[in-house]
Structure formats: C-alpha cells, structure tokens
Amino acid sequence: MTNPTAAILVIGDEILSGRTRDSNLHYLAGELTRAGITLREARIVADVHAEIVAAVRELSGRYDHLFTSGGIGPTHDDITADAVAEAMGARIGHRADAMALLQAHYDRSGLPFNEARQRMARIPEGAGLIDNPVSIAPGFTIGNVHVMAGVPNIFQAMVASVLPRLTGGPPLLSQNLRVDRGEGEVAEAFGALAAEFPDLSMGSYPFIQNGAYGTNLVIRGTDPGRLDEAMVRLTRLFA
Template sequence: MTNPTAAMIVIGDEILSGRTRDSNAHHLAGRLAIQGIDLREVRFIGDDRRTIVATVQDLSAQRDHVFTSGGIGPTHDDITADCVAEAMGAGIDVRDDARAILQAYYDAREIEMNAARLRMARIPDGAALIDNPVSAAPGFSIGNVHVMAGVPRIFEAMLDGLLRQIEGGRQVVSRSFLLDRGEGDIADVLRQLATDHSAVSIGSYPAWTGAGYQVAVVLRGAEAGDLDAVAAELRAAFPEARE
C-alpha cells in the first residue's frame, strides 16, 4: 500500500521576517511520520491573498492532504480562512456552531464577544470544524485542506484531534549510524548502497566536532528487514560505525 502524501503551508509575514521562529513544520513532520503519511514539502508564505489562494490550489491538487498553520485569528491580517474558501470555491460566513463555541468560551471568562473575535467563527461552506481545546476558536477541514492556528501550543492540540480522523499508512522505520569520517570518504559506498537498495532512503548528515569530521548516516524505509540488509553492508564497509 502506498502511503498518503501531504504538504504543509506555513502562513505569516512574521515567519518570513524572522520575528517568529516556526516549530509547527517540525512537529507536523514527526507526527505524520508516525501516522504513515509522507510529508513531501513545506512552503513558507506571507499574508498575501493571491499567494495563499494559488498555493492552496496548487498543493491541494498534488497531495492527499494539505495542512496550514497561521492566519486564522481576529486581526485584519488573519486572512487564511477567506483565502482557503476562495481557493476551494466555497462561500464563507459566520457559522452558528462556531459562534456557539466561541460564545461559550468568552461567556465563561466574562469576555465580550466583539466583532474582531466573531471573525474567528467565519467558516467556509461545507467545512468540518477542527476542535481547539486550548482557546476554542476552531480550525476547519474543507476538501483535503486542513486549516489550523499558528500558535504552536494550539496547532499541536488541534493536530492531535485531527489526526485521529485521518487514515494513515505504514510507519517509516529508521536506523542511524555515526562515523568519524567526512562525507567524501563514504560517498561512493552510500551511492552503491542506494543503487542496490531502492526501498531504503539513505541520508548523510555531516558535522564538525572540533576534533574532526563526523557524519550520521540515516536509513529510512517501510520494512525493518530492508534496513537490516543495508545496515549489514554499511558495517562491513565501515566496521567502526556505531549505532
């Protein structure tokens, strides 16, 4: 069985300007790997309507799932919901179920439901809500696009609930080996291993320790037996490799 594929869109001028450090892409990648969904790309874009619409349309057509983070708050530059609705050809307005969720949350805290906060109840027609157990304002799924908040704690909580509703595939397994060599010393061996074992992804990640070069060789695949075969050949070529 082929695993479902996914892409992520991280939305926000604050990310591109360096004012805010993104952690949601890293978190999503790890969770999707466990779920058996192959994350194929991540795009970072600003709060620009035309860019958001075009990016959503492009990735939605290519991947089984598209996950977005950012731009669904109460301020003027939170335009993700409107852009996703446009990209998917749907209308958008305040929806009663989303309004009720927000109203209950603010009433319990004696906070006024003003026009800015009500913007977070605007949901595209036909979308399913994504629960937000942290701050109530829901995300939504429309077609194969899943729209979530940018604040990491909220994004992670929303993702927890969403992934329980999405079917995954086979989990990728991995093994890592560390060698006290430079990449140039091992490149030919890794190239041959990659040619001989197409079911295994082989990556090399160099580092400088201060005393010399090190390289981590990471094997990834769906079958543990395939990784065992590559690992045996790697150890035969480099007996000092440590796992």
C-alpha cells in the same frame, strides 16, 4: 503500498522577516512520519490573500493532504480562512456552530464577544470543525485541507485531533549510523549500497564537531526487515 502524501503551508510574515522561528513545520514533520504520511513539501508565504489562494490550490491539488498553520485569529492580518474558502470554491460566513462555541466560551469567561472575536467563527460552508481545547476558536477541514492555528500549543492540539481521522500507511522508520569520517570518504561505498536497496532511501548528513568531520548515514523505509538488512551491511562497511 504507497503512503499518502502531504504538504504544509505556513502563513506568516513573522517567519519570513526572521522575527519568529517556525516550529510547527518540524513538529508536523515528525507526527506525519509516525503516522505513515509522507511530507513531500513545505512552503511559507506572506499574509497576502492571492499568494495563499494560489498555494492552497496548487498544494491541495498535488498531495493527498494539505495542512496550514497560522492566520485564523481575530485580527486584520488573519486572512487564511477567507483565502482557503476562495481556493476551494466555497462560500464563507459566520457559521452558527462556531458562533455558538465561541459565544459560550466568552459568556463563561466574562469577556465581550466582540466583532473581532466573531471573525474567528468565519468558516467555509461544508467544512468540518477542528477542536481547539486551548482557546476554543476552531480550525477546520475542507476537502483535503486542514486549517490550523499558528500558536504552537494550539497547532499541536489540533494536529492531535486531526491525525487520528486520517488513514496513514506503515510508519516511515529510520536508522542512523554515525561515523567519524567525512562524507567524501564514505560516499562511494554508501552510494553503491543505496543502489542495491532501491526500496529504501539513504541519506548522508555531514557535521563538524571539535574541528573534525563526521557523517550521519541515515536509512529510511517502511519495511523493518529490509531496514535491518541494509543496516547490517552498512555497519560492516563503516563501523
């Protein structure tokens, strides 16, 4: 049984310039792991139409799911919906269902539903809307591409609405052993153990604390029994 695969594409000059630190990637990584979907790749590209189109085509073709973050607001630099439509070969315009959602929202709030705000109703033909309980303007799913907002609390709400619809495999479990030794001391025995458990993934993550080296040894897999078996061996080696 192989878990479905996924990639995330973050669209945003503000991340690449160092102005903003992305948090959506890390959030989605955790949620996908719990859902049994394997995040295989992440990319961040600038607000450039051709680059978004190319990345969407490549990543949606390579993985079971592609999640995007950012670029679906009302301003001139929000170009994700049009780029995704082009990448997926779909026409795009102001869709009646999205227009109705937004019109009702702005009627309630007393704010003008101006041309800029109407841009947020630009949704590719054939796409399903993703609910936005925070600020109404929807995301959308077209084919295997899930297009979501960049503002973290809206992104998280959209993930919560999309993920239950997707079929995941068994959740990826992990166990961690922290040892007060440098990687160089544990590497040989740890590598030998990893070779004995080819169905599990084992990684070692060094750190320095109070001037001393330490290492986190992490074992990942979907079978809890195998994970326990490897963990018993690991503990005997290093604890």
